[in-house]
Amino acid sequence: MRLGRRLPRAFFERPATEVAPDLLGRVLLRRLPGGERLAGRIVEAEAYMDRDPASHSFRGRTPRNDVMFGPPGRLYVYFTYGMHFCMNVVTGREGEGSAVLLRAAEPLVGFTAMAARRGTDDVRRLCAGPARWTQAFGIGRPQNGADLVRGRDVYLLEGEPAPRSRIVRTTRVGVNVAIDRPWRFVIRDDPFVSPGRPAGG
DNA sequence: CGTTGGATTGGCT
DNA sequence: GCCAATCCAACGC
Numbered sequence A: 001m002r003l004g005r006r007l008p009r010a011f012f013e014r015p016a017t018e019v020a021p022d023l024l025g026r027v028l029l030r031r032l033p034g035g036e037r038l039a040g041r042i043v044e045a046e047a048y049m050d051r052d053p054a055s056h057s058f059r060g061r062t063p064r065n066d067v068m069f070g071p072p073g074r075l076y077v078y079f080t081y082g083m084h085f086c087m088n089v090v091t092g093r094e095g096e097g098s099a100v101l102l103r104a105a106e107p108l109v110g111f112t113a114m115a116a117r118r119g120t121d122d123v124r125r126l127c128a129g130p131a132r133w134t135q136a137f138g139i140g141r142p143q144n145g146a147d148l149v150r151g152r153d154v155y156l157l158e159g160e161p162a163p164r165s166r167i168v169r170t171t172r173v174g175v176n177v178a179i180d181r182p183w184r185f186v187i188r189d190d191p192f193v194s195p196g197r198p199a200g201g
Numbered sequence B: 001c002g003t004t005g006g007a008t009t010g011g012c013t
Numbered sequence C: 001g002c003c004a005a006t007c008c009a010a011c012g013c
Helices: A018-025 A111-116 A128-139
Strands: A027-031 A037-048 A076-080 A082-090 A099-109 A153-156 A167-172 A183-185
Touching: A018 A037, A018 A099, A018 A183, A027 A099, A037 A128, A082 A128, A099 A111, A099 A128, A111 A128
Parallel strands: none
Antiparallel strands: A027 A037, A027 A153, A037 A099, A037 A183, A076 A082, A082 A099, A167 A183
């Protein structure tokens, strides 16, 4: 498939609710410490806005969410449930706390390395979930704040953006507040979308 | 300082 | 459907 060029800074300097659907079909590239390359096509993403009760940024800037408030186009990685990492693309203007959670991807390059990290050969489960994807791609604390526009270890390519007609808008997974906001975007009928368990509340 | 619960996942009933 | 795993940021005293 077509990979295209890198997404420019301006791509990210928009509201998360605009960036999230526009990320579907784009390609995340990862260069592992050993030099091996991994690639995945984004099929599911969620927007987290400034002053959004479900967002980590809701209660203001802290050491944990600091990257969210920085310049757009960087990676915000957080640790949760004592064992998982999730990654976000920082959006909006510097000073705002908004980002897009990367929830699922179709593996394109590096199946063997992903399978080894994930402990499964099932291609459909390598990157189908935010913590599964970071595990498959070797994303953790060291990648928090990584610049996707200029960095070489993790970055985004244009890929083939999903047509609007193929994009489905639903409610976000695992959030128990602001559950009325339909800010989860997926490619319709794509087999690599996460199982996405329903949230309570 | 102590408590709480989390943008999840995998395993079991 | 239910629950444990396992850390730690955020918040209240």
